Amino acid sequence: MFGRIKLHPFIKANPPHADCAPATKGLLGRYEGQLPAALLELWRKHGLGRYGRRQICLIDPQAWQSTLDRWIVSPPDATLRVPIALTPFGTLLFYRKLTASDEDVAALNPVTRSVSILSWDLADLFNKVLSDPSQADEFIQPAMLETAQQEAGTLAPGEAYHVDPMLLSMQMLKIARTDALALHQKLRAQVDHEQAPPAPPPDSIRAALPDKYRAAFKDVERKDGHPGGALSVDLHRLAPTDRARRAGQLSAALLEERSQDGRSIGYSALQRAVSGARYRRRRLPAAARPGVHQQVAGQRCRR
Structure with a gap:
């Protein structure tokens, strides 16, 4: 017409x-x-x-x-x-x-x-x-869209709903509003991360720590020329409050499981690094031990 x-x-x-x-x-x-x-x-x-x-x-x-x-x-x-x-x-x-x-x-x-x-x-x-x-x-x-609106609110321009796929596989629903373009870029970057070659394992605890934690442990490096450059964490010599603080920092650092370039170094690599350290009287709490993270193999979409 x-x-x-x-x-x-x-x-x-x-x-x-x-x-x-x-x-x-x-x-x-x-x-x-x-x-x-x-x-x-x-x-x-x-x-x-x-x-x-x-x-x-x-x-x-x-x-x-x-x-x-x-x-x-x-x-x-x-x-x-x-x-x-x-x-x-x-x-x-x-x-x-x-x-x-x-x-x-x-x-x-x-x-x-x-x-x-x-x-x-x-x-x-x-x-x-x-x-x-x-x-x-x-x-x-429509049912999923209605649920998303109830859980996360109405979309603003440029936003999209993101359903957490890991929780969904466990029959748990978590929906959040997020910037749509940033979501695509983040999910696409995960493909590169999964396809990247594994990072070399660290040869010391300090090398295994993320950058923001290294300054707190710069004074624990051994000076006796021990082979392999191992580190010694002597928490016994610290004041009680400092021991707790330093242990908490180390715990948080280990949980991140990241090498300097941002790639995962894995729990086994951290264990090898930690094996070169000495702990006196105080063991790292179980909650500080990193868990096992499951990754889904990625593939690029080709047409």
Whole structure:
């Protein structure tokens, strides 16, 4: 009908929120030819921001492009992926123009590190999938969204809900509001952390301590030229209050289990470092012994 935009069914089913702002001429010009005219028309008429009770957020691709490119590593001549929208739980939707007449829209879930194709036509995605409750509710579950709103409150612009996956696996639900872009960057950095080679084990207690704790233990290094540069922690010589303070600092340091460059050094490495120290009269409390941390193997999303 004359006067209606092509994505009118989407607007009817998902009215724009008050925080939506029309895209600038510069942004529209930048993506002319890269994104479908129907989406640019939606940007111009109603703007970027959140839509409907499902809080589907149309985003500025420039702010998200580098993050998407980190998630999906492609050759320089690969088809351009343009981030276009975000769900309230942080799933990132991106568009690809495959040929002159072919296109698709896919979703990247940063928690499960998976990519799935939602539609082979952008207009169908907006006017059918995201506008039909029977389909949209499978993609954005209303019960989970309601629970998130009750637990963490209403999302502010630029935020997303994050469900703690470790607690969820134990049938415990913890939902928090967080900056959506920072969440993606944090979860993507975890992949690099998991794929990084293991850090070399420390050869002394002081080397095993995080930087902020080293100054407190700089005076305990042995001066007798003992092989391997072992450290001696002689808590007996300290005043009672100092002994408690120093033991607490060492306990907190051991719990962090981090080497100087931020990579995990593991409990066994700490045990080897601690084996070069002497403790008199006072043993490290059980609560100070680091636990075993389970890590999930990561993989990069490739398309």
